[in-house]
Amino acid sequence: MQQQVSELSIATRGQGLYDITDEVKTAVRASGFSQGLVTVFCRHTSCSLIINENADPDVRHDLEHFMRRLVPENDPAYVHTIEGPDDMPAHIKTALTSTSLGIPLIGGALALGTWQAVYLFEHRSAPHSRHIIVQVMGE
């Protein structure tokens, strides 16, 4: 069993869910492994990762809206405001979702179900270049 590592650079253009399933699959394919464990790791604290529905875009819309309402900008309770109104909510949303995902690789394919996509969840409003590690431990 061996390890292969890639780093994805994902350009984001504001808050929202970015489907990175194809980028993850390409990185896994490049490893040449057919079985093992894929770890997707986000190297930031103001964006995060989730696995969620890949079909109806309204699901993404509603999920983004729910999170913005649950963790509002300009909450008078925030002390950390120096990096802008979207920064403290970004850290909270990151804590409530995931920074790393483990996905089994079986018979050459990720074990994702039919309706599952891997999303980078950008919580900042300004454009960013986000670095995501895709590690495959396998053979």
Next chain:
Amino acid sequence: MQQQVSELSIATRGQGLYDITDEVKTAVRASGFSQGLVTVFCRHTSCSLIINENADPDVRHDLEHFMRRLVPENDPAYVHTIEGPDDMPAHIKTALTSTSLGIPLIGGALALGTWQAVYLFEHRSAPHSRHIIVQVMGE
């Protein structure tokens, strides 16, 4: 180091927490490995996984109630309503909990603490058959 994979089929009968610790342990035992990493992966976007208390059933009750109140059905903000009032809340609850869990396997036993159980968290009201991957990488 090698890999063994099982797929659990869990029959759910409505929203709530289903203790799948025994099923996970059985799958791990069948691998024959005594040390490694167990990845439990849920292949759905309207149910999820958590590790939580295994003792007082009131904890499960209160956790289920909290999540239903935090992510209510029939929220007028939802656009995605075509799959029923429980579907969009299901996707949100999935994002707020976990789709994959990594649990070390040490000396033939899962590293779970005394009070920890692995739960499938069903967020849909109708009965479903849920597919959960249990992957063991070890020896």
Next chain:
Amino acid sequence: MQQQVSELSIATRGQGLYDITDEVKTAVRASGFSQGLVTVFCRHTSCSLIINENADPDVRHDLEHFMRRLVPENDPAYVHTIEGPDDMPAHIKTALTSTSLGIPLIGGALALGTWQAVYLFEHRSAPHSRHIIVQVMGE
């Protein structure tokens, strides 16, 4: 590829975020491995793990405050009150954050980004000794 396991004992002195990055790094260094996958696993259901910002202490303050407000003590809906007002909120906060984290180990270093720290998130008010597994699978 092989496995090394350590168990950290972390003394907590009430609710809040405890930076355990140095303890995790020390455990990983002791494994002698330079590449692989590090799994950090919390063996409790009333404290949890997150990766979040390591710079401004106000971020920790605001995150702790947000979680206390989202999951209040003495909520009249709770049935599980026998272990004190902070226990049921602790289980809920654990479900909303993480019990296990997977972090790639690359070239002898954890793949953490510049601003990322690993935190033990203590949700109980009384002092506790918390047991955290650090498993390294690698070489």
